Amino acid sequence: MKNMGDLQKMAREMQANMAKAQEELAAATVEGTAGGGAVVIVLTGTQDIKSIRIQKDAVDPEDVETLQDLVVAAFTDALKKSRELAAQRLGGVTGGLKIPGM
Numbered sequence: 001m002k003n004m005g006d007l008q009k010m011a012r013e014m015q016a017n018m019a020k021a022q023e024e025l026a027a028a029t030v031e032g033t034a035g036g037g038a039v040v041i042v043l044t045g046t047q048d049i050k051s052i053r054i055q056k057d058a059v060d061p062e063d064v065e066t067l068q069d070l071v072v073a074a075f076t077d078a079l080k081k082s083r084e085l086a087a088q089r090l091g092g093v094t095g096g097l098k099i100p101g102m
Contacts, residue, residue, distance in 0.1 A: 032078025039070040043078040
């Protein structure tokens with residue numbers, strides 16, 4: 001069994017690695033798309049929206065519902081990718097431990 005000093009050192013290293021991984025996630029981006037690229041949403045690894053791009057031909061004033069559906073689908077796609085990225089980056093730091101809030 002490791003002594004208390006070793007455990008504290010490991011905890012500090014994990015904390016530093018976690019902070020670095022979170023900074024990298026904030027800088028990393030993923031794209032979610034819908035409608036063959038008609039709507040593209042870019043999120044960071046921390047799920048902040050960086051941009052939304054909508055092609056002109058996706059905008060039909062007579063069919064706003066379709067555009068709304070495309071935006072939701074693109075956001076859902078981007079969010080899934082962002083969560084997967086976070087799980088990959090943070091999972092390496094925690095060694096696969098399930099830490100609440102992470």
